[in-house]
Amino acid sequence: MLQLKATAALHPQELNVFYQAIDQWTETAIWILFSIAVIAALTLARKLKPIMYEIERCGRLKTTEIRTLELNTFLSRVEEKYLELVSKVDSINADHFCSSEVCSLRIKILFINVSAAKIQDFVAQSPSLLISLGLLGTFAGLTGGLGEIQNVLKPDISAQEAATGLTEVIAPMSLAFRTSLLGLILSLTLSIIYQLTGWRNLLGTCQGLLTGWLETIVPIRVGERVITPLKSSIDSLNKTAAELPNVIADQTNKAINSAFGDKLKQFFDLYANLASETKRITYSLTNLTNSFQESGSDFLTASEILSTSSFAKDLGDAAYSLGQSKQDLVGASRMLCERFATFREGLQSTQLDIQLLNNLSAIELKKANKLIDITEKQQGEVQALIQSNINRGEEVVSATKELRSTRLSCGKDSKNFQKTAEALQIRLKSDEELTNSCETFLTKLNENLNNWYDTSGKVFTTFEETIQKSSVYLRSLTDEYKEEIGTQSTASKELLVSHKTELERLIDKKQELTKLIGDQYLVIQKITQSLAEQQKSINNILATNKKNHPNSQGDING
Structure with a gap:
């Protein structure tokens, strides 16, 4: 309210300069947000696409080729960690394991290490942020324009003053609709880009591929080299059950x-x-x-x-x-x-x-x-x-x-x-x-x-x-x-x-x-x-x- 009162107290020329500054600030924020969203999505895609391509390539290979395939650093680390967990626990939820591994990825953006989960959340929220900034500029311009209507509605105003007052009312409104239109256009553009490239659900797609890779490809690669505690206990139980009659017979005879x-x-x-x-x-x-x-x-x-x-x-x-x-x-x-x-x-x-x-x-x-x-x-x-x-x-x-x-x-x-x-x-x-x-x-x-x-x-x-x-x-x-x-x-x-x-x-x-x-x-x-x-x-x-x-x-x- 103080700002509106101060704005109403300004000279019309100064008021136009103020509205132009708001217009430029809003447009600049929208463009910066759009650019950051595109860069973040592109960086996330560059980080996850090789992993996804590697997983898809493993799925297209034959069994003998899968066993002799050399993996990249991330997949080899995930495979070693998964096999170590399998050898120590009875059962593992592959979805939770892959979610923790994918979300723990760190991506460097502008010399800042950010987790892939945060980047994915920001990319998913960027279209709504653009629309919010456009609506912010729109409501700010409408508020300023409606504040100048009282000067036009005076009974003893001249025609020249009425024309000037209408100009002061229309200028902020035009600014408001322009920022809103820019936010909607960039949000729609960003949504289309996400839809075409699949950047919106890139992390979930990578997680699903990694889960399928752990459940289908990794067992083919390791074969019988890994034994779960349940399987080892079952083997020992089968061995004990097979030896039990002889042991019972010996003990009974003794x-x-x-x-x-x-x-x-x-x-x-x-x-x-x-x-x-x-x-x-x-x-x-x-x-x-x-x-x-x-x-x-x-x-x-x-x-x-x-x-x-x-x-x-x-x-x-x-x-x-x-x-x-x-x-x-x-x-x-x-x-x-x-x-x-x-x-x-x-x-x-x-x-x-x-x-x-x-x-x-x-x-x-x-x-x-x-x-x-x-x-x-x-x-x-x-x-x-x-x-x-x-x-x-x-x-x-x-x-x-x-x-x-x-x-x-x-x-x-x-x-x-x-x-x-x-x-x-x-x-x-x-x-x-x-x-x-x-x-x-x-x-x-x-x-x-x-x-x-x-x-x-x-x-x-x-x-x-x-x-x-x-x-x-x-x-x-x-x-x-x-x-x-x-x-x-x-x-x-x-x-x-x-x-x-x-x-x-x-x-x-x-x-x-x-x-x-x-x-x-x-x-x-x-x-x-x-x-x-x-x-x-x-x-x-x-x-x-x-x-x-x-x-x-x-x-x-x-």
Whole structure:
């Protein structure tokens, strides 16, 4: 505002000189800006065009020519830097790398080193700067011309003053439109030049060519000379994966050999001891079988003695004599009845004899009852002995079954043991038959005793003697049988105790063997878990590499 007031206060001639100075300054600034923009674009093109031509020439060459091509300083430096980065990092963004390399170029303009990015920005902004300078001059001239209108609009102004005032108004306006027109023309000219030469996007074009060169030409030039860390890790991983089965097999063999060597030796020792113990048990069972066979022969001898004795015949004769005596007594009774009346006195005289006979009969009956009681007691004792024998036989059978199960658990032949058990069962059956025969004998004996109870004193005397003889013989036989059974029972108990001890030892050894097998099973489980963890870690590494670098799937599978 101060400038406008000062301008309004100037003389018209001085005002025209001022507007001419503004006009010249604006035009000079526009021309200088245009010249600097052209020079900067030309300098940038001179710097980047050789690089672009070199990249385009590499793209037109064959593969063998590309490998032997010598590059200029910039491309060789970029190639070395890119290869060094590739050898140290897994992945590189070629666009960012090329952008940093191209933008870091320094260009010398009028003895000043300026970066290529700044020059490219200035070249891109120069048309708008020219238009801005032209508009600046236009608005300055319009402002000055409009400030002089108040002098023309006075009511008492003369024609000469009005013409002068209009001249003062039009002169700045003509200046304003001339600078604006110059700025537009030069901006359009500069835009056409940029469009024809491609200077506006020269840096981006060079960056794109350099990116394509790094991604296509450089891999052809270097071939297999550069290895990325990912590729080297994949190669080492493939090598490790190829060697892993052999390493695992070696380590597993070593672990198994170290873990099972001593244990297998202990197993062999235990099995050898077990075999010797089983052999000894088999020998003991053989002795037991022999003892049972001897007892069976004794039982057979006793049964033969009973079968060959004349006791049954004597009993038959006594029964027959009793029958004859009964018939005689019946005849005598009849004769006595017929002669009762006649011999009443003789019968009275014989009454005392009959009473004596009754007393003797009562005495003999008491003796017979006592003998029957004694016989029943002996029968009970015999039955108790037979029952104890049966129980002992069952115990022997159960012990035999236990020994047979132990025999079978040891994995040895069970045929001999089964034959022994069958022989024992046959022996028990024969004992039962002998017991049944004894019971039958005692039953018949009771029946005969009941029959003898009705006989006379003489028959009772004969029967008592026979019973006493039989009782003595049976008692002696029973005592011998008791002694034999006691001896065999003692031997069987001792043998069972020894077998039980051996079985306990075998069970202890089996428990030790089971414990050793459990320890080895735990060791195998630990080895298996470690192998599973290693396999899981390898799978995780492979999955991670596959997820991060899907293009390397072929190398991983290889």
